[in-house]
Amino acid sequence: MQRHLQKYRIRKLWPLETETFRRHLLRLDPETRQFRFGTPVNDNFLNAYAETAFRIGTVVYGAFIGPDMYASAELRSLHAVGDDMAEAAFVVETAHRHHGLGSVLMDRIITAAQNRAIHQLHMICARDNQPMQKLGEKFGAQFRINHGEALGEIETDPPTVLSILGEAMHDTSDFVTAVFDWSPIGAAPRPEPRRIRHHRG
Ligand SMILES: CC(C)(COP(=O)(O)OP(=O)(O)OC[C@H]1O[C@@H](n2cnc3c(N)ncnc32)[C@H](O)[C@@H]1OP(=O)(O)O)[C@@H](O)C(=O)NCCC(=O)NCCS
Incomplete structure (x- = not known):
């Protein structure tokens, strides 16, 4: 698994990367x-959802x-900013599952929650979603079934x-990595330039 x-x-994910999140x-x-x-x-829902990645109270790891x-993996405040509860949500594209990505992302999300004084991390998934429940349980989550859903909670330190x-050091090195990922010369991704139509008099 480590090899993968x-x-x-x-x-x-940095604020210049909404398009990256959208494509995923x-x-x-x-x-x-x-x-x-x-x-x-x-797709319309997902296009709009991608725009919410940088709302206050939201942290996204990829x-x-x-x-x-x-x-x-997303950490989102549940009610108001400053609340000590947040929701965590995860998705790994099918071809990339079982490589341990869910676990490393969970680890980062728990630290991010801890550093924002979030005391309780909530996860919601379908009651038959064994992979998500196993992933949560690996990190101490306890799930209870409520109608069709499984609700999990992790208490953070x-x-x-x-x-x-730890988070600050990751941020510094991760940002440098991101800059070099964006292009060989380190230019930030930019939206496609708008075409300007010139009307002849
Ligand atoms: C849940 C999900 C994020 C797990 O991602 P992943 O990268 O495959 O997870 P990992 O490889 O880190 O595995 C974590 C643990 O989950 C369990 N697990 C993973 N896939 C499993 C499967 N198909 N069946 C049962 N358990 C599974 C294992 O216990 C594993 O721990 P291990 O280290 O003992 O093997 C992924 O399956 C996914 O994206 N599912 C679709 C989206 C989703 O259901 N999100 C949850 C709602 S927020």
């Missing part, structure tokens, strides 16, 4: 979309090969100097 993991870089979400097959969002979702992202330093 070496080809991925696990890092935070749009590649998800219908079954995976249903597992991730709890209901069937179409597994990258070069500039492309093949798995994501308070932040420490070491946990904050």
Whole structure:
């Protein structure tokens, strides 16, 4: 498993990378979309959802090969910013599963929650979603079944100097990596330029 993991870089998604997140979400097959969002979702939904990645109270991590992202993990405040509860959600593209990506992303999300003084991490998935429940249980989650859903909770530790330093150090090195992923000369990704139409007098 470690051998497979070496080809991925696990890092935070930066605000210049909405398109990267969008491309990852749009590649998800219908079954995976249903597992991730709890209901069937179409491309329009995912296009709009990608825009929410950098809302206040949201942190997104991804597994990258070069500039492309093949798995994501999101930490989102449940109610108001400053609340001590948040939701965690994960999706690994089918061809990239069972390589341990879910586990390394969970590890990063738990540290991110800890560093934001989030005390309780919630996960919601379908009651028959064994992979997600096993992943959560590996990190101490306890799931209870409520109607068709399994609701999991992880209690996180308070932040420490070491946990904050760990995230800060990752951020610094991850950002440098991201800059070099964006292009061989380190230029940030830009949206396609708009075509300007010139009307002749
Ligand atoms: C759940 C999911 C994120 C796991 O990702 P992954 O990268 O395959 O996870 P890992 O390789 O780190 O495996 C983590 C653990 O999950 C369990 N697991 C993974 N796949 C499994 C499967 N098909 N059946 C049963 N258990 C499974 C294993 O216990 C594994 O631990 P291990 O280290 O003992 O092998 C992935 O299956 C996925 O994206 N599913 C679709 C989206 C989804 O269901 N999201 C949840 C709602 S938020």
